[in-house]
Amino acid sequence: MALYVHKYGGTSMGSTERIRNVARRVAKWVRAGHQVVVVPSAMSGETNRLLGLAKEIWPGKAGDAYHRELDQLAATGEQASSALLAIALQAEGLQAVSFTGWQVPVRTDSSYTKARIESIDDQHVRAELDAGKVVIVTGFQGIDAGNNITTLGRGGSDTSAVAIAAAIRAHECLIYTDVDGVYTTDPRVVPEARRLNTLSFEEMLEMASLGSKVLQIRSVEFAGKYKVPLRVLSSFTPWDIDIEEEAKSGTLITLEEDEQMEKAIVSGIAFSRDEAKISILGVPDHPGVAYRILGAVADARVDVDVIIQNVSKDGKTDFSFTVPRADLERASLLLRDKVLPELGTDQLVTDAKIAKVSIVGIGMRSQVGVASTMFRTLSEEGINIKMISTSEIKTSVVIDEKYVELAVRALHRAFGLDQ
Amino acid sequence: MALYVHKYGGTSMGSTERIRNVARRVAKWVRAGHQVVVVPSAMSGETNRLLGLAKEIWPGKAGDAYHRELDQLAATGEQASSALLAIALQAEGLQAVSFTGWQVPVRTDSSYTKARIESIDDQHVRAELDAGKVVIVTGFQGIDAGNNITTLGRGGSDTSAVAIAAAIRAHECLIYTDVDGVYTTDPRVVPEARRLNTLSFEEMLEMASLGSKVLQIRSVEFAGKYKVPLRVLSSFTPWDIDIEEEAKSGTLITLEEDEQMEKAIVSGIAFSRDEAKISILGVPDHPGVAYRILGAVADARVDVDVIIQNVSKDGKTDFSFTVPRADLERASLLLRDKVLPELGTDQLVTDAKIAKVSIVGIGMRSQVGVASTMFRTLSEEGINIKMISTSEIKTSVVIDEKYVELAVRALHRAFGLDQ
Known part of the structure; x- marks a missing residue:
């Protein structure tokens, strides 16, 4: 009982x-x-x-x-x-x-x-x-x-x-x-x-x-x-x-x-088409910039997911992040009106046609080379990776939306999930 | 305010x-x-x-x-x-x-x-x-x-x-x-x-x-x-x-x-077609009989409204009361099965085709002759009264259902309610 x-x-x-x-x-x-x-x-x-x-x-x-x-x-x-x-x-x-x-x-x-x-x-x-x-x-x-x-x-x-x-x-x-x-x-x-x-x-x-x-x-x-x-x-x-x-x-x-x-290394492949990417180019590379950008976005109650800041060149850097696709326009307008003028740049690039594909598994903790298997698999399929984000038990990549099924199928096979 | x-x-x-x-x-x-x-x-x-x-x-x-x-x-x-x-x-x-x-x-x-x-x-x-x-x-x-x-x-x-x-x-x-x-x-x-x-x-x-x-x-x-x-x-x-x-x-x-x-004597005429009459004839006229009949009916959760007990003759009396028409069959069966044998009679008469007509008014408290105006009016219309029940501010009569509209119209006129 x-x-x-x-x-x-x-x-x-x-x-x-x-x-x-x-x-x-x-x-x-x-x-x-x-x-x-x-x-x-x-x-x-x-x-x-x-x-x-x-x-x-x-x-x-x-x-x-x-x-x-x-x-x-x-x-x-x-x-x-x-x-x-x-x-x-x-x-x-x-x-x-x-x-x-x-x-x-x-x-x-x-x-x-x-x-x-x-x-x-x-x-x-x-x-x-x-x-x-x-x-x-x-x-x-x-x-x-x-x-x-x-x-x-x-x-x-x-x-x-x-x-x-x-x-x-x-x-x-x-x-x-x-x-x-x-x-x-x-x-x-x-x-x-x-x-x-x-x-x-x-x-x-x-x-x-x-x-x-x-x-x-x-x-x-x-x-x-x-x-x-x-x-x-x-x-x-x-x-x-x-x-x-x-x-x-x-x-x-x-x-x-x-x-x-x-105890599989990778338990599953998840994917989402609900996101969009925002990049701000030519941002001055000094403390507080990330907060100024993402703070304004958070204040508008827009969730930010993957965040990437590229290496600096000539004191400037490029800053990219993903937001829910439904919030893309609102976030873009907000950034153009309030944030970009302060940062001294007007280069904002958006991309709504992206998808996020992730491999998930607790086995990844104790295994090296899992992420590289993922990147190799995508490369062999000719899929370009736009952003990468990792945590202890998952690795996510942002790719062109049109490749999402191809990527998921290839990864499912590469990690032996269909057996 | x-x-x-x-x-x-x-x-x-x-x-x-x-x-x-x-x-x-x-x-x-x-x-x-x-x-x-x-x-x-x-x-x-x-x-x-x-x-x-x-x-x-x-x-x-x-x-x-x-x-x-x-x-x-x-x-x-x-x-x-x-x-x-x-x-x-x-x-x-x-x-x-x-x-x-x-x-x-x-x-x-x-x-x-x-x-x-x-x-x-x-x-x-x-x-x-x-x-x-x-x-x-x-x-x-x-x-x-x-x-x-x-x-x-x-x-x-x-x-x-x-x-x-x-x-x-x-x-x-x-x-x-x-x-x-x-x-x-x-x-x-x-x-x-x-x-x-x-x-x-x-x-x-x-x-x-x-x-x-x-x-x-x-x-x-x-x-x-x-x-x-x-x-x-x-x-x-x-x-x-x-x-x-x-x-x-x-x-x-x-x-x-x-x-x-x-301060009208009679304020309104109410009527109801939802009742039925049950009479038990030849009931021994001694204490406890009313309780034995109505107690059994109440135990079956049937509401009793008007109750009449006629004068006794040769130690026997007739006992009549009204119940909701929907409960008539249930109440009759119960009485035949449980109560009548105890009372030593088998004479139960039911009438589903009755209606109750009532005159209501606080003026009746201080006025005599209101009930008799009611009875005279009904008599002039040739309507026979089957039962009568009174309280301080109302008088109700039970009549044949087919006369209900005639009775209500006549009483409405007799008490001057249409002026």
Whole structure:
């Protein structure tokens, strides 16, 4: 007997028939002797419907008072789906009770629409589990210190599930989703991509931040911080498949010390087309310049990813960095208006047609030559590298967008991921 | 400047455009210098949609755990409409904040789906009013001592509005609805029916309990108990009609001492077709018989209304009472199976084709002969009276259902209500 958290996405909760299937699956786990806390998303489409109503009333409005009401509104989606799932579990003959964020309570900061969980009180959840009930906790939401409802942002239910698993010290947090695990790379690009049986938190974090959309990044950070084993598995298997089989399916994301961890040098290839490159040429090479450029960009709430500063020549240097493609125009305008005049240059070059390709693996820590294998492989394919960025367990390169599939396929093969 | 509670029904909140019109109307009151708390219902159809989903999952299920989840589910309708109204008010340039039942908090007992309000903490509502905001409070819901969400039953938003008006000592509670006030009788039956300018709480209570569906009965009880002046007025007038005109429109329900109270002997004629009559003949006339019959009916949760026991003859008597028509079959079966054998009789007669017609008026207290005018009028129309029941401010008769319109029209004329 063990304690599990199950998390089901909006598609799994998309109709009353699907909710009944979720209940049947959960019932199978309970009948096998386990305790289960379920974290469901809102029924698919519901969050968009609610926010669409708000937009009809007041399009494009911002501000704290407005965002508070958006959260008050959006949180109803998970409250309703949680109550419906409780009813479906009762219909299966189980005892079940649903809790909203405030009933647990899940405490967050006050950043409406993108709040962060600060603490979870496990007392009520534990009491109901001990009373033999399945406990359903609304994903995506909490309350701040002033008892205002907050939401965690898109995909926040993953983070809710992991945070609750940490609070109640669950054996595993099972994320039921529309893919059957984490792959070595996107199977739509590389048909030979393999599903990974295990992956470390750090690797998953790099994979997620580099474009693999399986899990919300913060949920992985949370899982790593509190050492909650996370399993990504398919919600499309029949609910009555053998529980032993289900419990071993998908991809387990866990500590690297874990015995079952695969010790591949490179675990996966991630890529992202969402970035654009900005270069400022002829920048005076003296202290404070990087801050002046990147500080202005950060103040405008634009995330900067890869940053390169070339060697200096004649007291001048070239400074390049990547930003989300959607923010390129805004960042460029800001730099031209405010920053370039101060720096005494007007040479700003942008490139929206780039892509970032990364190799990720904890094996890279103890292996030399991994990066050079990457660079050689790309060179053999005639792909020019525009920027390079490295960390302990990943190496990223920025290349022309048109080469992204070619690069991913070549690297997947070069690191033996298709075997 | 005064403090008002506005209550808007589901039809008024039925679309984003209608919500914007509610916001414009509220904004008019705020700009005229008033403080306003708004209690909206869920958008029309939403509560039925939510409960329909529950029914799809588990049809016809009862029990406390199930009803708890129904309330958790249904309460989302008002939470969403309240947040949308707050956004609409912000779009009008006002400061606005919405509170759910638990955020106020509105404390109730634990009778899920039909809870009763026990107390309302006015502290947060007052603080936000004092900060210059419009406060929106979800109707229909509260929380019990265990922090479970409860709902007040159909029409419960009226009661929420009155209870909040009582808690914050509002000048008046305005119930915006799809009729423009309380009428001397149903205008569909008597085209000459007049809208009443004022009515006492007691009269309204009798009118409501006798079939006039304008307000939930408990909201009137609450208003009377806490002396909250209640105004029923139309939500279909244009939002920008003159505020002085709007403030005097509809029907004001208030204390009878109020100077403006009309002093008519009879204020209105109410009627109901929802009842059925049960007679048990040849009942032994000794102590405890009424209890044995009505106790069994009450245990089956069937409401009994008019009760008649005829004079005894040869130690036997006839016992008649009315029950809701929907419960007639259940009550009859129960009596035949359990009660009649004990009483030594098998003579049970039922009549589903009856109607109850009542005259209501505080003037009846100090006037003799009002009931006899009623009986004479019915007699002149050839209508036979089957049962009679009286209270201080009303007289009800049970008649053949087919005569109901004739009786109402004749009484309306006889008491001069069409002038």
